Amino acid sequence: MLRQVSAAYLLLGKDKFKIMAYEKAADQIENSTVSLKDLWQQNKLNSIPGIGKMLSSHLSELFQTGQVVHFEAILSQVPRAIFPLMDVPGLGPKKAAALVKSLNLQKKDTVINDLLQAAKRGEIEKIGHFGKKSQKEILESLISYRQRLKNKKRLLLSQALSITDEIMAYMKKNSSVKAVYPLGSLRRMVSTIGDIDLAVATEDPTSVIDWFVSFPKKEKIVEKGNAGATIMLEDGTQIDLRVQSGRQLGSLLQYFTGSKNHNIALREYALKKGMSLSEYGIKTKKRIRNYELGIKNNYNKQLNLYEFAKEEDFYQAIGLPWIPPEIREDRGEIETAIRQAQGILPGLPSLVKLSDIKGDLHIHSNYDLEPSHDLGESSLEELLESAHKFNYEYIGISDHNPSVSNHSINDICSIMKRRKKHFEQIIASNKNTRVKLFIMLEVDILPDGSLALPEEAYEYVDAFIVSVHSSFKLNKIQMTDRIIKGLSHKKAKILAHPTGRLIGKREGYELDWPRLYNFCSGEKKAIEINSYPDRMDLSDIMVTQAIEWKIKLIINTDSHNSSQLRNMKYGVAVARRGWAKKYDIINTYSYDKISNWLAM
Protein backbone atom coordinates (compact mmCIF):
# COMPACT_ATOMS: atom_id res chain seq x y z
CA MET A 1 0.00 0.00 0.00
CA LEU A 2 2.83 2.37 0.86
CA ARG A 3 4.42 1.63 -2.50
CA GLN A 4 1.17 2.37 -4.27
CA VAL A 5 0.79 5.67 -2.46
CA SER A 6 4.39 6.45 -3.32
CA ALA A 7 3.71 5.78 -7.01
CA ALA A 8 0.57 7.90 -6.88
CA TYR A 9 2.52 10.75 -5.31
CA LEU A 10 5.08 10.45 -8.10
CA LEU A 11 2.39 10.73 -10.78
CA LEU A 12 0.81 13.63 -8.96
CA GLY A 13 4.11 15.47 -9.03
CA LYS A 14 4.67 15.54 -5.28
CA ASP A 15 7.99 16.17 -3.62
CA LYS A 16 10.63 13.63 -4.54
CA PHE A 17 11.71 13.12 -0.95
CA LYS A 18 8.23 12.48 0.27
CA ILE A 19 8.02 9.75 -2.36
CA MET A 20 11.32 8.32 -1.20
CA ALA A 21 10.12 8.39 2.39
CA TYR A 22 7.17 6.15 1.50
CA GLU A 23 9.45 3.77 -0.39
CA LYS A 24 11.84 3.68 2.50
CA ALA A 25 9.07 2.96 4.98
CA ALA A 26 7.90 0.09 2.75
CA ASP A 27 11.46 -1.27 2.56
CA GLN A 28 11.84 -1.12 6.31
CA ILE A 29 8.56 -2.89 6.93
CA GLU A 30 9.46 -5.64 4.48
CA ASN A 31 12.83 -6.01 6.15
CA SER A 32 11.45 -5.90 9.68
CA THR A 33 11.93 -8.96 11.87
CA VAL A 34 8.83 -8.33 13.95
CA SER A 35 5.25 -8.13 12.84
CA LEU A 36 3.91 -4.65 12.23
CA LYS A 37 0.69 -5.54 13.98
CA ASP A 38 2.54 -6.58 17.14
CA LEU A 39 4.35 -3.24 17.12
CA TRP A 40 1.09 -1.40 16.68
CA GLN A 41 -0.45 -3.24 19.62
CA GLN A 42 2.52 -2.20 21.74
CA ASN A 43 2.20 1.35 20.42
CA LYS A 44 5.75 1.18 19.05
CA LEU A 45 5.22 1.64 15.31
CA ASN A 46 7.80 4.39 15.09
CA SER A 47 10.49 2.12 16.46
CA ILE A 48 10.87 1.16 12.79
CA PRO A 49 13.30 3.60 11.18
CA GLY A 50 11.53 5.54 8.46
CA ILE A 51 8.17 5.45 10.18
CA GLY A 52 7.53 8.71 11.96
CA LYS A 53 4.59 10.55 13.40
CA MET A 54 2.53 10.81 10.23
CA LEU A 55 2.98 7.28 8.90
CA SER A 56 2.42 5.65 12.27
CA SER A 57 -0.87 7.49 12.61
CA HIS A 58 -1.88 6.32 9.10
CA LEU A 59 -0.91 2.74 9.92
CA SER A 60 -2.78 2.85 13.24
CA GLU A 61 -5.83 3.89 11.30
CA LEU A 62 -5.29 0.94 8.97
CA PHE A 63 -5.18 -1.53 11.85
CA GLN A 64 -8.20 0.02 13.56
CA THR A 65 -10.54 0.53 10.63
CA GLY A 66 -9.09 -1.57 7.82
CA GLN A 67 -8.35 1.42 5.63
CA VAL A 68 -6.63 4.79 5.58
CA VAL A 69 -8.75 7.74 4.46
CA HIS A 70 -5.73 9.74 3.36
CA PHE A 71 -4.31 6.85 1.28
CA GLU A 72 -7.66 6.21 -0.36
CA ALA A 73 -7.93 9.87 -1.28
CA ILE A 74 -4.50 9.83 -2.95
CA LEU A 75 -5.03 6.50 -4.70
CA SER A 76 -8.39 7.60 -6.11
CA GLN A 77 -6.58 10.26 -8.11
CA VAL A 78 -4.74 7.72 -10.28
CA PRO A 79 -6.16 4.84 -12.34
CA ARG A 80 -6.02 1.58 -10.38
CA ALA A 81 -5.01 -0.37 -13.46
CA ILE A 82 -1.45 0.97 -13.20
CA PHE A 83 -0.63 -1.07 -10.09
CA PRO A 84 -0.66 -4.57 -11.63
CA LEU A 85 1.45 -3.22 -14.49
CA MET A 86 4.06 -1.90 -12.10
CA ASP A 87 4.85 -5.49 -11.10
CA VAL A 88 6.07 -6.17 -14.63
CA PRO A 89 9.84 -5.71 -14.95
CA GLY A 90 10.65 -2.57 -16.91
CA LEU A 91 7.38 -0.85 -16.11
CA GLY A 92 7.33 1.71 -13.36
CA PRO A 93 4.72 4.29 -12.40
CA LYS A 94 5.33 6.65 -15.32
CA LYS A 95 5.29 4.12 -18.11
CA ALA A 96 2.37 2.24 -16.57
CA ALA A 97 0.37 5.46 -16.30
CA ALA A 98 1.20 6.49 -19.88
CA LEU A 99 0.12 3.09 -21.19
CA VAL A 100 -3.08 3.01 -19.17
CA LYS A 101 -4.01 6.51 -20.30
CA SER A 102 -3.12 6.21 -23.98
CA LEU A 103 -4.63 2.78 -24.46
CA ASN A 104 -7.56 3.45 -22.15
CA LEU A 105 -6.92 0.37 -20.00
CA GLN A 106 -9.47 0.56 -17.19
CA LYS A 107 -9.85 -2.89 -15.71
CA LYS A 108 -7.15 -3.72 -13.21
CA ASP A 109 -8.02 -7.43 -13.23
CA THR A 110 -7.38 -7.87 -16.95
CA VAL A 111 -4.89 -5.08 -17.57
CA ILE A 112 -1.91 -7.39 -18.05
CA ASN A 113 -3.65 -9.32 -20.78
CA ASP A 114 -5.18 -6.18 -22.30
CA LEU A 115 -1.76 -4.61 -22.63
CA LEU A 116 -0.37 -7.81 -24.09
CA GLN A 117 -3.03 -7.76 -26.81
CA ALA A 118 -2.41 -4.07 -27.49
CA ALA A 119 1.30 -4.77 -27.86
CA LYS A 120 0.59 -7.55 -30.32
CA ARG A 121 -1.63 -5.22 -32.35
CA GLY A 122 1.25 -2.73 -32.52
CA GLU A 123 -0.51 0.01 -30.58
CA ILE A 124 2.29 0.77 -28.12
CA GLU A 125 4.79 2.08 -30.65
CA LYS A 126 2.32 4.79 -31.65
CA ILE A 127 2.35 6.33 -28.17
CA GLY A 128 4.67 9.29 -27.64
CA HIS A 129 8.02 8.43 -26.03
CA PHE A 130 7.51 4.78 -26.91
CA GLY A 131 8.94 3.19 -30.05
CA LYS A 132 9.27 -0.15 -31.78
CA LYS A 133 11.96 -1.31 -29.39
CA SER A 134 9.96 -0.38 -26.33
CA GLN A 135 6.97 -2.24 -27.68
CA LYS A 136 9.02 -5.35 -28.28
CA GLU A 137 10.59 -5.14 -24.85
CA ILE A 138 7.24 -4.68 -23.12
CA LEU A 139 5.73 -7.59 -25.02
CA GLU A 140 8.57 -9.92 -24.06
CA SER A 141 8.50 -8.73 -20.49
CA LEU A 142 4.74 -9.34 -20.22
CA ILE A 143 5.07 -12.84 -21.63
CA SER A 144 7.88 -13.85 -19.31
CA TYR A 145 6.08 -12.20 -16.38
CA ARG A 146 2.96 -14.31 -17.01
CA GLN A 147 5.13 -17.36 -17.42
CA ARG A 148 6.88 -16.74 -14.14
CA LEU A 149 3.61 -16.15 -12.31
CA LYS A 150 2.61 -19.67 -13.33
CA ASN A 151 5.71 -21.44 -12.08
CA LYS A 152 6.72 -18.74 -9.68
CA LYS A 153 9.69 -19.91 -7.69
CA ARG A 154 12.92 -18.79 -6.24
CA LEU A 155 15.81 -21.23 -6.39
CA LEU A 156 16.79 -23.12 -3.30
CA LEU A 157 20.24 -22.13 -2.12
CA SER A 158 21.53 -25.61 -2.98
CA GLN A 159 20.18 -25.38 -6.54
CA ALA A 160 21.61 -21.91 -7.03
CA LEU A 161 25.00 -23.05 -5.79
CA SER A 162 25.12 -25.88 -8.31
CA ILE A 163 24.27 -23.57 -11.26
CA THR A 164 26.85 -21.16 -9.93
CA ASP A 165 29.56 -23.81 -9.87
CA GLU A 166 28.87 -24.48 -13.49
CA ILE A 167 29.04 -20.90 -14.66
CA MET A 168 32.07 -20.15 -12.51
CA ALA A 169 33.91 -23.05 -14.12
CA TYR A 170 32.95 -21.63 -17.50
CA MET A 171 34.16 -18.13 -16.62
CA LYS A 172 37.50 -19.44 -15.39
CA LYS A 173 38.22 -20.82 -18.85
CA ASN A 174 38.69 -17.25 -20.08
CA SER A 175 42.29 -16.20 -19.56
CA SER A 176 41.35 -12.56 -18.85
CA VAL A 177 39.40 -13.66 -15.79
CA LYS A 178 41.69 -13.19 -12.81
CA ALA A 179 39.15 -14.25 -10.24
CA VAL A 180 35.40 -14.85 -10.07
CA TYR A 181 33.23 -14.43 -6.99
CA PRO A 182 29.63 -15.44 -6.25
CA LEU A 183 28.04 -12.46 -4.50
CA GLY A 184 24.59 -11.09 -3.67
CA SER A 185 22.16 -13.32 -1.79
CA LEU A 186 24.37 -16.29 -2.65
CA ARG A 187 27.27 -14.93 -0.65
CA ARG A 188 24.91 -13.96 2.15
CA MET A 189 23.67 -17.58 2.04
CA VAL A 190 19.99 -16.65 1.94
CA SER A 191 17.79 -19.78 1.91
CA THR A 192 16.26 -18.93 -1.45
CA ILE A 193 17.92 -17.10 -4.29
CA GLY A 194 16.18 -14.82 -6.79
CA ASP A 195 19.03 -14.27 -9.21
CA ILE A 196 22.69 -15.12 -9.26
CA ASP A 197 25.27 -12.36 -8.89
CA LEU A 198 28.85 -12.78 -10.00
CA ALA A 199 31.83 -10.45 -9.99
CA VAL A 200 34.99 -10.84 -12.02
CA ALA A 201 38.31 -9.11 -11.47
CA THR A 202 39.89 -8.33 -14.82
CA GLU A 203 41.88 -5.73 -16.72
CA ASP A 204 40.02 -6.58 -19.92
CA PRO A 205 36.29 -6.04 -19.24
CA THR A 206 35.13 -6.20 -22.86
CA SER A 207 36.43 -9.66 -23.54
CA VAL A 208 35.12 -10.98 -20.22
CA ILE A 209 31.65 -9.57 -20.83
CA ASP A 210 31.56 -10.98 -24.36
CA TRP A 211 32.62 -14.36 -22.99
CA PHE A 212 29.94 -14.21 -20.30
CA VAL A 213 27.07 -13.46 -22.68
CA SER A 214 28.19 -16.42 -24.80
CA PHE A 215 27.51 -18.87 -21.95
CA PRO A 216 26.09 -21.96 -23.73
CA LYS A 217 23.02 -22.35 -21.51
CA LYS A 218 22.01 -18.72 -22.02
CA GLU A 219 18.47 -18.19 -23.29
CA LYS A 220 18.87 -14.47 -23.94
CA ILE A 221 20.91 -11.41 -23.09
CA VAL A 222 18.86 -9.16 -20.85
CA GLU A 223 21.30 -6.28 -20.91
CA LYS A 224 24.91 -5.64 -21.69
CA GLY A 225 27.11 -2.66 -20.95
CA ASN A 226 30.66 -1.62 -20.10
CA ALA A 227 30.50 -2.52 -16.44
CA GLY A 228 28.71 -5.84 -16.73
CA ALA A 229 25.84 -7.76 -18.24
CA THR A 230 22.76 -9.83 -17.38
CA ILE A 231 21.78 -13.08 -19.04
CA MET A 232 18.76 -15.31 -18.58
CA LEU A 233 18.90 -19.12 -18.61
CA GLU A 234 16.25 -21.42 -20.07
CA ASP A 235 14.50 -21.82 -16.73
CA GLY A 236 14.21 -18.04 -16.28
CA THR A 237 17.10 -17.72 -13.83
CA GLN A 238 18.95 -14.45 -14.31
CA ILE A 239 22.68 -14.10 -13.84
CA ASP A 240 24.17 -10.66 -13.24
CA LEU A 241 27.84 -10.08 -13.88
CA ARG A 242 29.92 -7.09 -12.83
CA VAL A 243 33.52 -6.66 -13.88
CA GLN A 244 36.19 -4.42 -12.46
CA SER A 245 39.90 -4.07 -12.06
CA GLY A 246 41.60 -5.64 -9.08
CA ARG A 247 42.44 -2.22 -7.63
CA GLN A 248 38.75 -1.57 -6.94
CA LEU A 249 37.77 -5.13 -6.11
CA GLY A 250 37.16 -4.48 -2.40
CA SER A 251 34.42 -1.93 -2.98
CA LEU A 252 32.89 -4.05 -5.75
CA LEU A 253 32.65 -7.09 -3.48
CA GLN A 254 31.05 -4.93 -0.82
CA TYR A 255 28.58 -3.28 -3.17
CA PHE A 256 27.54 -6.44 -4.99
CA THR A 257 27.15 -8.55 -1.85
CA GLY A 258 24.43 -6.24 -0.55
CA SER A 259 21.93 -6.50 0.82
CA LYS A 260 20.43 -3.43 -0.74
CA ASN A 261 19.26 -2.25 2.66
CA HIS A 262 22.66 -2.84 4.21
CA ASN A 263 24.28 -0.80 1.48
CA ILE A 264 21.85 2.07 1.80
CA ALA A 265 22.29 2.20 5.55
CA LEU A 266 26.07 1.99 5.19
CA ARG A 267 26.15 4.81 2.64
CA GLU A 268 23.93 6.99 4.78
CA TYR A 269 26.23 6.42 7.73
CA ALA A 270 29.34 7.19 5.67
CA LEU A 271 27.77 10.30 4.20
CA LYS A 272 27.43 11.78 7.66
CA LYS A 273 31.19 11.44 7.93
CA GLY A 274 31.60 13.23 4.60
CA MET A 275 32.27 10.08 2.59
CA SER A 276 30.36 9.03 -0.49
CA LEU A 277 30.52 5.28 -1.11
CA SER A 278 30.11 3.43 -4.37
CA GLU A 279 31.23 0.21 -6.02
CA TYR A 280 34.32 2.07 -7.22
CA GLY A 281 35.52 3.31 -3.89
CA ILE A 282 35.11 6.32 -1.63
CA LYS A 283 34.88 9.97 -2.57
CA THR A 284 35.32 12.69 0.00
CA LYS A 285 34.47 16.36 -0.16
CA LYS A 286 37.83 17.38 1.17
CA ARG A 287 41.08 15.52 0.78
CA ILE A 288 41.48 13.14 3.68
CA ARG A 289 44.94 12.01 4.56
CA ASN A 290 45.54 8.34 4.01
CA TYR A 291 46.37 7.65 7.60
CA GLU A 292 42.95 8.91 8.61
CA LEU A 293 41.44 6.14 6.53
CA GLY A 294 43.88 3.68 8.01
CA ILE A 295 45.02 2.69 4.53
CA LYS A 296 48.09 3.55 2.53
CA ASN A 297 48.60 4.47 -1.12
CA ASN A 298 45.11 3.97 -2.39
CA TYR A 299 44.27 7.48 -3.62
CA ASN A 300 43.52 7.77 -7.32
CA LYS A 301 44.23 11.39 -8.19
CA GLN A 302 42.62 11.40 -11.63
CA LEU A 303 39.29 10.10 -10.32
CA ASN A 304 39.53 11.83 -6.94
CA LEU A 305 38.74 8.44 -5.50
CA TYR A 306 40.07 6.20 -2.76
CA GLU A 307 40.32 2.67 -4.09
CA PHE A 308 40.31 -0.60 -2.15
CA ALA A 309 41.51 -3.97 -3.33
CA LYS A 310 40.20 -5.65 -0.18
CA GLU A 311 36.76 -5.53 1.31
CA GLU A 312 38.17 -5.40 4.85
CA ASP A 313 40.00 -2.17 3.99
CA PHE A 314 36.84 -0.64 2.57
CA TYR A 315 35.00 -1.19 5.87
CA GLN A 316 38.03 -0.03 7.81
CA ALA A 317 38.15 3.20 5.84
CA ILE A 318 34.61 4.01 7.00
CA GLY A 319 35.76 3.29 10.52
CA LEU A 320 34.03 -0.05 10.90
CA PRO A 321 35.09 -3.64 11.49
CA TRP A 322 34.46 -6.07 8.63
CA ILE A 323 30.93 -7.42 8.80
CA PRO A 324 30.27 -11.09 7.87
CA PRO A 325 28.17 -11.28 4.68
CA GLU A 326 25.47 -13.45 6.27
CA ILE A 327 24.36 -10.68 8.59
CA ARG A 328 24.44 -7.80 6.10
CA GLU A 329 20.69 -7.27 6.16
CA ASP A 330 20.36 -3.95 8.00
CA ARG A 331 19.07 -5.78 11.04
CA GLY A 332 21.27 -3.93 13.47
CA GLU A 333 24.69 -5.04 12.23
CA ILE A 334 25.81 -1.54 11.29
CA GLU A 335 24.80 -0.06 14.63
CA THR A 336 26.58 -2.94 16.37
CA ALA A 337 29.69 -2.43 14.26
CA ILE A 338 29.69 1.28 15.10
CA ARG A 339 29.47 0.48 18.80
CA GLN A 340 32.26 -2.06 18.46
CA ALA A 341 34.44 0.58 16.78
CA GLN A 342 33.79 2.81 19.78
CA GLY A 343 34.78 0.02 22.12
CA ILE A 344 31.26 -0.60 23.41
CA LEU A 345 30.34 -4.24 24.03
CA PRO A 346 28.88 -6.48 22.85
CA GLY A 347 30.31 -6.03 19.39
CA LEU A 348 29.59 -8.09 16.32
CA PRO A 349 29.02 -11.74 17.23
CA SER A 350 31.67 -14.33 16.56
CA LEU A 351 29.41 -16.49 14.39
CA VAL A 352 29.30 -20.27 14.60
CA LYS A 353 31.42 -21.97 11.92
CA LEU A 354 31.02 -25.25 10.07
CA SER A 355 34.24 -26.46 11.67
CA ASP A 356 32.69 -25.93 15.13
CA ILE A 357 30.16 -28.70 14.49
CA LYS A 358 31.02 -31.92 16.29
CA GLY A 359 28.08 -34.13 15.39
CA ASP A 360 24.69 -34.57 13.80
CA LEU A 361 21.77 -36.02 15.74
CA HIS A 362 19.11 -36.27 13.07
CA ILE A 363 20.15 -38.97 10.62
CA HIS A 364 18.00 -41.73 9.15
CA SER A 365 19.56 -45.16 8.60
CA ASN A 366 18.33 -47.99 6.41
CA TYR A 367 17.58 -50.20 9.40
CA ASP A 368 14.05 -51.40 8.73
CA LEU A 369 12.01 -50.84 11.84
CA GLU A 370 8.86 -50.84 9.71
CA PRO A 371 8.11 -47.16 10.08
CA SER A 372 5.10 -45.21 8.86
CA HIS A 373 7.42 -42.77 7.04
CA ASP A 374 10.44 -43.26 4.83
CA LEU A 375 13.58 -45.21 5.69
CA GLY A 376 17.05 -43.89 5.10
CA GLU A 377 19.19 -45.35 2.34
CA SER A 378 22.54 -45.86 4.08
CA SER A 379 23.65 -48.39 6.66
CA LEU A 380 24.99 -47.40 10.04
CA GLU A 381 28.49 -48.37 8.87
CA GLU A 382 28.26 -46.01 5.91
CA LEU A 383 26.93 -43.22 8.07
CA LEU A 384 29.72 -43.65 10.60
CA GLU A 385 32.28 -43.59 7.83
CA SER A 386 30.78 -40.41 6.43
CA ALA A 387 30.71 -38.80 9.88
CA HIS A 388 34.34 -39.79 10.34
CA LYS A 389 35.26 -37.84 7.19
CA PHE A 390 33.67 -34.74 8.73
CA ASN A 391 35.73 -35.26 11.89
CA TYR A 392 32.59 -35.64 13.95
CA GLU A 393 32.83 -36.95 17.49
CA TYR A 394 29.33 -38.41 17.45
CA ILE A 395 26.15 -38.96 15.50
CA GLY A 396 22.60 -39.76 16.49
CA ILE A 397 20.52 -42.16 14.42
CA SER A 398 16.98 -40.85 14.56
CA ASP A 399 14.94 -43.20 12.40
CA HIS A 400 11.20 -42.69 12.12
CA ASN A 401 9.27 -44.63 14.74
CA PRO A 402 7.78 -48.00 13.81
CA SER A 403 4.31 -47.67 12.43
CA VAL A 404 1.72 -48.02 15.16
CA SER A 405 -1.20 -49.19 13.08
CA ASN A 406 0.53 -52.38 11.91
CA HIS A 407 2.04 -53.48 15.19
CA SER A 408 1.09 -54.47 18.68
CA ILE A 409 2.92 -52.95 21.64
CA ASN A 410 4.94 -56.13 21.96
CA ASP A 411 5.91 -56.02 18.28
CA ILE A 412 7.11 -52.44 18.62
CA CYS A 413 9.18 -53.18 21.68
CA SER A 414 10.83 -56.18 20.08
CA ILE A 415 11.62 -54.16 16.93
CA MET A 416 13.18 -51.44 19.05
CA LYS A 417 15.12 -53.93 21.10
CA ARG A 418 16.44 -55.66 17.98
CA ARG A 419 17.55 -52.37 16.50
CA LYS A 420 19.42 -51.37 19.64
CA LYS A 421 21.22 -54.68 19.71
CA HIS A 422 22.04 -54.47 16.01
CA PHE A 423 23.54 -50.99 16.38
CA GLU A 424 25.52 -51.97 19.47
CA GLN A 425 27.02 -54.95 17.66
CA ILE A 426 28.13 -52.76 14.77
CA ILE A 427 29.72 -50.26 17.11
CA ALA A 428 31.50 -53.02 19.01
CA SER A 429 32.93 -54.56 15.87
CA ASN A 430 33.71 -51.33 14.04
CA LYS A 431 37.41 -50.57 14.32
CA ASN A 432 37.58 -47.93 11.59
CA THR A 433 36.15 -45.02 13.48
CA ARG A 434 35.96 -43.46 16.87
CA VAL A 435 32.72 -41.68 16.05
CA LYS A 436 30.37 -42.34 18.95
CA LEU A 437 26.73 -43.26 18.52
CA PHE A 438 23.52 -42.09 20.14
CA ILE A 439 20.66 -44.48 19.50
CA MET A 440 17.74 -42.16 18.98
CA LEU A 441 14.42 -41.96 17.20
CA GLU A 442 12.25 -39.39 15.48
CA VAL A 443 8.84 -39.76 17.07
CA ASP A 444 5.61 -38.34 15.64
CA ILE A 445 3.60 -36.06 17.84
CA LEU A 446 0.02 -37.12 17.18
CA PRO A 447 -2.71 -34.50 16.79
CA ASP A 448 -3.75 -34.79 20.45
CA GLY A 449 -0.15 -34.28 21.61
CA SER A 450 0.50 -37.86 22.60
CA LEU A 451 3.56 -39.61 21.24
CA ALA A 452 3.27 -42.29 18.58
CA LEU A 453 4.94 -45.05 20.60
CA PRO A 454 4.01 -46.66 23.90
CA GLU A 455 6.12 -45.77 26.92
CA GLU A 456 7.88 -49.17 27.00
CA ALA A 457 9.49 -48.52 23.59
CA TYR A 458 11.59 -45.59 24.83
CA GLU A 459 13.63 -47.91 26.99
CA TYR A 460 15.65 -48.78 23.89
CA VAL A 461 16.82 -45.25 22.98
CA ASP A 462 19.20 -42.78 24.61
CA ALA A 463 16.88 -39.90 23.81
CA PHE A 464 14.60 -38.91 20.98
CA ILE A 465 13.52 -36.15 18.64
CA VAL A 466 9.88 -35.21 18.23
CA SER A 467 8.20 -33.70 15.21
CA VAL A 468 4.91 -33.09 13.47
CA HIS A 469 4.13 -35.04 10.30
CA SER A 470 0.34 -34.89 10.13
CA SER A 471 -2.66 -32.64 10.80
CA PHE A 472 -0.85 -29.42 9.88
CA LYS A 473 -4.06 -27.43 9.91
CA LEU A 474 -4.77 -27.41 13.64
CA ASN A 475 -5.38 -23.95 15.02
CA LYS A 476 -2.74 -22.00 16.87
CA ILE A 477 -3.78 -23.04 20.38
CA GLN A 478 -4.28 -26.71 19.52
CA MET A 479 -0.97 -26.91 17.67
CA THR A 480 0.92 -25.24 20.51
CA ASP A 481 -0.69 -27.50 23.12
CA ARG A 482 0.13 -30.49 20.93
CA ILE A 483 3.82 -29.71 20.54
CA ILE A 484 4.37 -28.74 24.15
CA LYS A 485 2.69 -31.93 25.30
CA GLY A 486 4.83 -33.99 22.92
CA LEU A 487 8.01 -32.30 24.10
CA SER A 488 7.16 -32.85 27.74
CA HIS A 489 8.40 -36.45 27.81
CA LYS A 490 11.63 -36.69 29.76
CA LYS A 491 13.52 -38.26 26.86
CA ALA A 492 12.12 -35.91 24.21
CA LYS A 493 14.99 -33.46 23.84
CA ILE A 494 14.69 -31.87 20.41
CA LEU A 495 11.88 -30.43 18.34
CA ALA A 496 12.74 -31.19 14.71
CA HIS A 497 11.87 -28.95 11.73
CA PRO A 498 9.89 -26.74 14.08
CA THR A 499 7.75 -24.74 11.64
CA GLY A 500 6.98 -27.62 9.29
CA ARG A 501 7.51 -25.44 6.25
CA LEU A 502 8.63 -26.78 2.89
CA ILE A 503 10.04 -23.89 0.91
CA GLY A 504 7.88 -23.12 -2.08
CA LYS A 505 5.45 -25.94 -1.27
CA ARG A 506 3.99 -25.58 2.19
CA GLU A 507 3.75 -22.80 4.72
CA GLY A 508 4.59 -23.54 8.32
CA TYR A 509 1.74 -24.30 10.70
CA GLU A 510 0.16 -21.87 13.11
CA LEU A 511 1.97 -21.72 16.43
CA ASP A 512 2.10 -19.52 19.50
CA TRP A 513 5.85 -19.02 19.29
CA PRO A 514 6.41 -17.01 22.48
CA ARG A 515 4.65 -19.75 24.42
CA LEU A 516 6.77 -22.47 22.82
CA TYR A 517 9.97 -20.46 23.28
CA ASN A 518 9.10 -19.95 26.92
CA PHE A 519 8.52 -23.67 27.40
CA CYS A 520 11.73 -24.74 25.62
CA SER A 521 13.76 -22.17 27.46
CA GLY A 522 12.46 -23.28 30.87
CA GLU A 523 12.54 -27.02 30.23
CA LYS A 524 15.92 -27.01 28.44
CA LYS A 525 14.54 -28.49 25.25
CA ALA A 526 16.46 -27.84 22.05
CA ILE A 527 14.99 -26.53 18.82
CA GLU A 528 16.40 -27.86 15.59
CA ILE A 529 17.74 -25.90 12.68
CA ASN A 530 17.04 -28.43 9.94
CA SER A 531 19.59 -28.24 7.11
CA TYR A 532 17.55 -30.05 4.50
CA PRO A 533 17.64 -27.67 1.51
CA ASP A 534 13.89 -27.24 1.12
CA ARG A 535 13.29 -26.99 4.86
CA MET A 536 15.93 -24.65 6.30
CA ASP A 537 13.74 -24.70 9.35
CA LEU A 538 13.99 -22.66 11.67
CA SER A 539 14.39 -19.58 9.53
CA ASP A 540 17.17 -17.07 10.20
CA ILE A 541 14.86 -14.53 11.84
CA MET A 542 13.44 -17.14 14.20
CA VAL A 543 16.95 -18.22 15.12
CA THR A 544 17.52 -14.68 16.35
CA GLN A 545 14.31 -14.81 18.36
CA ALA A 546 15.15 -18.21 19.86
CA ILE A 547 18.57 -16.94 20.93
CA GLU A 548 16.95 -13.96 22.62
CA TRP A 549 14.88 -16.48 24.61
CA LYS A 550 18.14 -18.27 25.52
CA ILE A 551 16.99 -21.46 23.86
CA LYS A 552 19.43 -24.19 22.92
CA LEU A 553 19.60 -24.76 19.18
CA ILE A 554 20.94 -27.76 17.31
CA ILE A 555 21.84 -27.92 13.63
CA ASN A 556 20.95 -31.28 12.07
CA THR A 557 20.86 -32.50 8.50
CA ASP A 558 17.86 -34.90 8.60
CA SER A 559 19.98 -36.98 6.23
CA HIS A 560 18.33 -39.93 4.48
CA ASN A 561 21.59 -40.84 2.77
CA SER A 562 25.23 -40.63 3.87
CA SER A 563 25.98 -38.08 1.14
CA GLN A 564 23.45 -35.70 2.68
CA LEU A 565 25.58 -35.18 5.76
CA ARG A 566 27.26 -32.43 3.81
CA ASN A 567 24.04 -30.37 3.94
CA MET A 568 25.21 -29.26 7.38
CA LYS A 569 26.65 -26.13 5.75
CA TYR A 570 23.16 -24.89 4.91
CA GLY A 571 21.98 -25.15 8.48
CA VAL A 572 25.14 -23.43 9.68
CA ALA A 573 24.39 -20.66 7.17
CA VAL A 574 20.91 -20.18 8.67
CA ALA A 575 22.40 -20.09 12.16
CA ARG A 576 24.97 -17.50 11.10
CA ARG A 577 22.29 -15.39 9.46
CA GLY A 578 20.45 -15.54 12.77
CA TRP A 579 23.57 -14.24 14.60
CA ALA A 580 24.19 -17.58 16.35
CA LYS A 581 27.47 -17.99 18.17
CA LYS A 582 29.22 -21.27 18.80
CA TYR A 583 27.71 -21.80 22.23
CA ASP A 584 24.16 -21.17 21.05
CA ILE A 585 24.48 -24.42 19.10
CA ILE A 586 24.62 -27.58 21.18
CA ASN A 587 26.16 -29.86 18.57
CA THR A 588 29.32 -27.82 18.94
CA TYR A 589 29.56 -29.46 22.37
CA SER A 590 31.94 -32.30 23.08
CA TYR A 591 30.57 -35.84 23.30
CA ASP A 592 30.60 -35.80 27.09
CA LYS A 593 28.78 -32.52 27.36
CA ILE A 594 26.04 -33.36 24.90
CA SER A 595 25.76 -36.82 26.38
CA ASN A 596 25.06 -35.27 29.78
CA TRP A 597 22.48 -32.97 28.29
CA LEU A 598 20.71 -35.81 26.49
CA ALA A 599 20.58 -37.81 29.73
CA MET A 600 19.30 -34.88 31.79
Next chain:
DNA sequence: GCCGTTTTCGGCCCGACTGTTTTCAGTCG
Protein backbone atom coordinates in the same frame (compact mmCIF):
# COMPACT_ATOMS: atom_id res chain seq x y z
C1' DG B 1 7.76 12.40 5.30
C1' DC B 2 11.76 11.40 8.26
C1' DC B 3 15.61 12.60 10.96
C1' DG B 4 19.53 14.66 14.12
C1' DT B 5 26.96 13.60 19.47
C1' DT B 6 28.83 19.17 14.22
C1' DT B 7 21.73 20.30 12.37
C1' DT B 8 14.58 20.98 14.92
C1' DC B 9 16.14 23.11 9.22
C1' DG B 10 17.84 21.28 5.39
C1' DG B 11 19.44 17.55 4.02
C1' DC B 12 17.86 12.71 2.03
C1' DC B 13 22.74 6.30 -1.46
C1' DC B 14 24.78 5.81 -5.82
C1' DG B 15 25.44 4.28 -10.25
C1' DA B 16 24.26 1.22 -14.70
C1' DC B 17 21.61 0.56 -18.67
C1' DT B 18 18.06 1.47 -22.31
C1' DG B 19 15.37 4.03 -25.43
C1' DT B 20 14.11 8.17 -26.75
C1' DT B 21 15.64 12.31 -26.47
C1' DT B 22 19.20 16.12 -28.77
C1' DT B 23 20.78 16.31 -23.11
C1' DC B 24 17.57 13.10 -20.38
C1' DA B 25 13.90 10.30 -18.11
C1' DG B 26 12.63 6.01 -16.43
C1' DT B 27 13.69 1.83 -14.26
C1' DC B 28 16.45 -1.21 -11.68
C1' DG B 29 19.44 -3.15 -7.97
